[in-house]
Structure formats: C-alpha cells, structure tokens
C-alpha cells in the first residue's frame with residue numbers, strides 16, 4: 001500500500017465497491033469517495049471504509065455560498081477523512097469559510113482542505129469558448145492555486161502538467177493532488193489533461209487519484225501494482 005495513491009471508488013453502491021475491493025485484494029488501500037457513491041450511501045460508507053482501515057479522500061467538490069459551504073464542511077469534518085475538497089471557483093471567502101467549518105467540526109486539523117482549480121476533463125477551448133474565461137489554461141490554474149493558498153486551502157486538485165508551476169508559485173508544502181492519471185495502454189475516456197504515474201512523480205505531485213485505469217482493467221490488482229511501481233520509480 002502506498003499512502004499517496006488514492007483509488008477512485010466510483011461505484012453506484014457500497015456492495016459493488018466492497019465486492020471489487022475484496023475480489024481484487026485491495027482492502028486497506030487509500031480510496032477516493034466521490035459523489036456517485038456518497039449520494040447513494042451517505043456518510044455511512046465513509047465510516048465503513050475507515051473501520052476497514054482505508055484512508056479516505058472525500059471528493060464532494062463543494063461550491064455554494066460561503067455560509068452553506070461552512071456549515072456543510074462542519075458536518076463533514078467529523079468523518080475525519082484525510083482530504084476534502086471545494087471548487088476554487090467559489091472564491092476567496094468561500095474557501096475561508098470552508099476552512100473555518102472544517103476546523104470548527106474537527107479541531108485536530110488532520111483533514112486537509114483541497115481546492116479544485118480547473119477540472120482535468122476541461123481544456124483550453126472549453127475554458128475560453130464555453131466558460132469565457134480568458135487567458136491560458138495553465139495561468140488560470142496557477143491563479144486559482146494562489147487564490148486558494150491565500151485563503152487557507154492546504155492544496156489543490158490540478159493536472160500533472162501544472163504541478164511544478166503551482167509549487168513554484170505557492171511553495172513546496174502546498175499540496176498537489178492529480179487525477180487524469182492513465183497507465184500506458186489504457187483508455188483516455190473523458191479526461192483531457194492526462195499523464196502517467198511516473199511523470200506525475202517527476203513533476204513533484206503529492207497525491208495521485210486513479211480510477212478507471214484500475215477499476216476497468218482486466219486485472220485490477222495487477223493494474224494497481226503497476227501504478228504503484230511506476231509512481232515509486
């Protein structure tokens with residue numbers, strides 16, 4: 001088990017997720033619980049995973065008015081997970097309120113607050129033409145990262161390709177968490193800004209999130225081991 005690699009547990013139900021973990025001998029690995037599983041099973045799924053010694057990244061990407069986010073974060077804080085997240089696009093005050101809520105709900109400070117910069121399923125064209133956010137995608141990502149840091153986030157979700165620039169701007173301790181990871185020869189799916197675990201390591205990434213490259217692999221256990229091997233090189 002490597003504590004920096006989170007398996008995206010994107011399953012519709014706990015019984016399917018549990019079955020997958022058991023069948024593929026992945027009990028105890030760090031997992032990311034996202035909207036799909038959480039909206040079906042609620043906080044109980046996180047409690048079950050924690051009881052089974054899985055470190056948890058709770059990926060709910062909160063984005064609402066600051067007070068709502070603060071109160072929601074306070075309610076999530078008792079789950080005592082490793083990482084929770086919000087959208088940086090919610091703005092500075094929302095990020096600050098999220099941090100306050102997190103600390104009000106769990107003063108241990110164990111849970112890191114991570115802000116999503118620009119989703120790895122988006123590219124330059126979507127940013128400029130659909131969202132009408134001008135400028136270079138990388139610059140936008142770095143800007144969201146420094147905004148997040150300024151307002152109390154512990155790190156950001158970004159693509160591998162932006163990690164170094166963010167570290168330069170925000171400091172080496174500011175965490176980078178990267179989805180959009182693909183093993184060699186696996187499908188890109190809907191992700192646009194992708195990279196391998198090895199390149200992620202070289203770019204100074206702190207935490208990897210890997211989903212379909214493992215969950216949809218013919219041999220998920222082997223794919224997981226392969227990811228860890230590449231990451232640890």
Ligand code: C5P
Pocket residue numbers: 008010034059116118119120121157158179180181189191209210211212213
């Ligand atoms: O299957 P795949 O490896 O593409 O999984 C990516 C996971 O990371 C999904 O659970 C998705 O919600 C999440 N994610 C992402 N992009 C972000 C933040 C999270 O793809 N910026």
